[in-house]
Amino acid sequence: xxxxxxxxxxxxxxxxxxxxxxxxxxxxxxxxxxxxxxxxxxxxxxxxxxxxxxxxxxxxxxxxxxxxxxxxxxxxxxxxxxxxxxxxxxxxxxxxxxxxxxxxxxxxxxxxxxxxxxxxxxxxxxxxxxxxxxxxxxxxxxxxxxxxxxxxxxxxxxxxxxxxxxxxxxxxxxxxxxxxxxxxxxxxxxxxxxxxxxxxxxxxxxxxxxxxxxxxxxxxxxxxxxxxxxxxxxxxxxxxxxxxxxxxxxxxxxxxxxxxxxxxxxxxxxxxxxxxxxxxxxxxxx
Amino acid sequence: xxxxxxxxxxxxxxxxxxxxxxxxxxxxxxxxxxxxxxxxxxxxxxxxxxxxxxxxxxxxxxxxxxxxxxxxxxxxxxxxxxxxxxxx
Numbered sequence: 622x623x624x625x626x627x628x629x630x631x632x633x634x635x636x637x638x639x640x641x642x643x644x645x646x647x648x649x650x651x652x653x654x655x656x657x658x659x660x661x662x663x664x665x666x667x668x669x670x671x672x673x674x675x676x677x678x679x680x681x682x683x684x685x686x687x688x689x690x691x692x693x694x695x696x697x698x699x700x701x702x703x704x705x706x707x708x709x710x711x712x713x714x715x716x717x718x719x720x721x722x723x724x725x726x727x728x729x730x731x732x733x734x735x736x737x738x739x740x741x742x743x744x745x746x747x748x749x750x751x752x753x754x755x756x757x758x759x760x761x762x763x764x765x766x767x768x769x770x771x772x773x774x775x776x777x778x779x780x781x782x783x784x785x786x787x788x789x790x791x792x793x794x795x796x797x798x799x800x801x802x803x804x805x806x807x808x809x810x811x812x813x814x815x816x817x818x819x820x821x822x823x824x825x826x827x828x829x830x831x832x833x834x835x836x837x838x839x840x841x842x843x844x845x846x847x848x849x850x851x852x853x854x855x856x857x858x859x860x861x862x863x864x865x866x867x868x869x870x871x872x873x874x875x876x877x878x879x880x881x882x883x884x885x886x887x888x889x890x891x892x893x894x895x896x897x898x899x900x901x902x903x904x905x906x907x
Numbered sequence: 908x909x910x911x912x913x914x915x916x917x918x919x920x921x922x923x924x925x926x927x928x929x930x931x932x933x934x935x936x937x938x939x940x941x942x943x944x945x946x947x948x949x950x951x952x953x954x955x956x957x958x959x960x961x962x963x964x965x966x967x968x969x970x971x972x973x974x975x976x977x978x979x980x981x982x983x984x985x986x987x988x989x990x991x992x993x994x995x
Contacts, residue, residue, distance in 0.1 A: 639985050835971035838978035845981045891967040 635852040642737055642848050644757040645765065656765055663762035666728045674724070696724070703894055708901040715900060718779075719893045722772070726836065727889035729762045733843055734878055734885075738851070764840040766833070773832035776896050780828065783903040797821045828899055832892065839888050843881050850874055914989050925980040933973035940965055 646658040677693045686694065700720045704712055736742075737760060745753035762768045785793045798814040800821065854870030944962045948955045983989075 636985065643985060831971065834975045834978075835967075838971070838975035841978045842974050842981060845978075845985070887963060887967045891964060894964060 638852050639845075639848050641754075641757070643759075643845075645759050646757045656759075656767055658758045658760070659762040659765040659768050662732060662760060663725075663729055663768060666732065666762075667725050670724050670728050696720070700893065704897050707894065707897045708904075710901070710904060715897060719897050722896055723889050723893040726763060726772070726892050727886060729768070730840060730885040730889060733761045733764070733840060733847070733881060735760055737844065737847055759844075761840055761844055763836055764844050766837045766841075769833040769837040770829070772836075772892075773829040776832065776899065777825075777829040780825075780899050780903045783900055787904050832895060836888050836892055839884055843877075843884060846877055847874070850877060911990060911993055914993060915987070918983050918987055918989065922980040922984050925976045929973040929976040933970055936969040937966060940969065 645656040647654045648657045649655075674693055674696075677689050681690055681693075697720060700723055701712070701716050704716045704719050708715055740758035740760065741753050741756060744756045759765065781793075788796060798817050798821075799810065800817060802813045802817055804810045804813050850870065850873050854866070854873060940962065944958055948958060
């Protein structure tokens with residue numbers, strides 16, 4: 622699984638291995654650089670799960686459900702229950718948004734369970750080792766900070782949209798200066814305006830930043846631990862007990878992957894619940 | 908040449924402190940939350956499934972700052988921008 626690290630055990634080979642696997646496949650389009658690997662994988666898995674759920678929902682019957690239909694209903698009821706708990710209002714937009722976020726983030730995170738040498742191995746068998754040495758491809762879109770910030774900035778735009786829709790444009794700006802410290806006389810209001818504004822800016826900025834960084838940190842650290850296990854255990858592949866050492870590496874990989882399955886689902890769930898909670902908070906008036 | 912060694916040494920210390928202090932805070936937080944959960948589950952066992960869902964959510968939120976710290980520390984560990992600023 623880690624053919625490149627065996628050529629150089631110790632510092633040099635491991636560092637090179639990790640740095641090679643941390644590089645994105647960057648393409649320049651019209652002067653801007655895009656991480657093509659995150660875009661392709663994110664789009665492909667998103668369309669995959671969307672089309673799969675859609676094809677099952679089309680054939681849905683009110684009789685005895687098939688197993689796949691029961692699974693789809695389970696997922697939808699789970700998300701709908703969560704939205705009902707946190708948001709008292711018209712759920713017709715929020716619940717599908719929550720379902721999309723949950724499923725898409727879950728599937729993108731699940732790409733972390735594929736071996737990270739897999740794209741390099743495919744390129745190596747088809748085009749040879751030299752091409753594989755210059756080929757970079759990161760399999761996990763949510764381990765790319767651009768993806769997570771894109772999603773959380775979209776949620777941020779939705780929060781601002783709903784705030785303005787519920788409070789009105791002037792009400793939104795007025796509330797930036799009058800909440801959370803309320804005052805009744807005009808001089809006190811002016812004094813409290815600046816601390817209020819500062820607190821509101823911090824609160825508004827912390828939401829998208831924390832959403833994005835939480836997901837990114839979890840996925841990036843998970844991928845990095847996989848790379849470290851592969852690199853450190855690769856030294857045991859050579860020598861007398863080569864095969865046994867390889868089995869030990871497989872065992873450690875499997876243990877971390879099993880723990881990571883929990884993290885994958887949990888981070889998708891947290892992203893969805895926090896999105897719903899933030900949007901429901903935006904519907905509150907003072 | 909000594910400057911690179913100094914930057915590397917300080918970076919290594921910083922990585923250790925980030926991960927260590929983050930783990931310290933996260934573990935104590937999970938410990939307190941878990942103990943409260945077990946107490947309330949023992950008091951009212953019928954509420955345990957609902958509380959368990961909230962407990963997992965809170966565990967993810969408590970681990971968030973710690974894992975962000977780990978990600979940043981690992982970034983400094985493998986692709987140190989302070990060293991590439993020195994070299995280039």
